[in-house]
Amino acid sequence: MKSPFQYGTLVDKESFVNRVEDRRQLKDFLSAGINVMLISPRRWGKSSLVKVAMNELTEENKRMRICFIDAFSVKTEAEFLQSFAREVISCASSTWEKRLEDVKHFLTGVTPSITIKDNMSETLSLDLKLGFEERQVMDILALPERIAEAKKIHIIVCIDEFQQLALLPSYQSLEGKMRSVWQTQQRVSYCFYGSKRHMMLDIFNKASNPFYRFGQVLFMQKIAKEEWIPFIVHSFRKTGKEITEEQAGYICETVKCHSWYVQQYSFFVWTATSTSVSDEILKRQLCMLIDTNMPMFMSDTENLTASQVAMLRAITDGKSQLNAEAVVTKYGLGNPQTITRNKRILIERDFVEKQEDAFAFTDPIFEIWFREQYM
């Protein structure tokens, strides 16, 4: 039987929970030509949200074309420009013949070819001879506007894990070029989303950086427990199994409504249940959830120093004043410089997030595991 719970892939429309307001906002901004920077910790559902919202938008408005670029594993500027050009061209026309024509028309000196993988999917390959010649780079960045203008369409360029581009050696000069070309475009909107909050904020909220005020920054929230519960109960029921609202609520609370973990934990409970969920199953499958994720937690914590582990212990105990003398002494947090550095490192490496006036673990299952191991 196909599982009603999905994780590790983008959720499709049927198993997509709510986010009505997020979807509306994204569609409204982007179709009105306002760029959006969407930020949340990883695995809360940004990629899924953008995908679903953009699919809706293309259904509602036939002049909208969307392209998706994943910056996560981009290693060079040339690679980025290559996939940027390829995706922009591919989204703007529906047939291979037209795409090849478009390459010839809009990108001079570029030889297009089509690679067919496993007789299944076809990819457009562009032989961009990028010598990092300024004009050529500018041409590629200008591509969406030129195509959109020629075809009288609106293009939305979605770049996932945008902050990874900032790690490219040539990012600074690329950043300036992107901003200067993109800010004048009329028929193109950009949606950048990313999981590294501090990097995203550096890029978009720092007055000295080119992308400052490039568009609307949105902080995506978690899906509320009240939204998850009906989804979980219904998903069990439609596959002939029973879970009570209280039990579904327990799943949500245990994983603090973290999207990926709600799905993963629900899946583990669902597979272990033949007719109705018992509290014993809930308990046993939580252990399984922790066990499955343990190798990742272990490798994440491998290189932590003693004072960093000490800081995580203080945070586990709910301490917010990490510089207070009593806390420093009790947990052994080290001298003030060490404390400042460790705060920064733990945030940068995604262990914790800074909230209003305290720190919180980013990963709710890591928190449970850490408590078991270190407290």
Ligand SMILES: Nc1ncnc2c1ncn2[C@@H]1O[C@H](COP(=O)(O)OP(=O)(O)O)[C@@H](O)[C@H]1O
């Ligand atoms: N709206 C949603 N409804 C149901 N499940 C979701 C939703 N958004 C995210 N998820 C779950 O969380 C997982 C991670 O989502 P993803 O979009 O990849 O997050 P991100 O891009 O923020 O890292 C998905 O595989 C899915 O299991």
Ligand SMILES: [Mg+2]
């Ligand atoms: Mg993602």
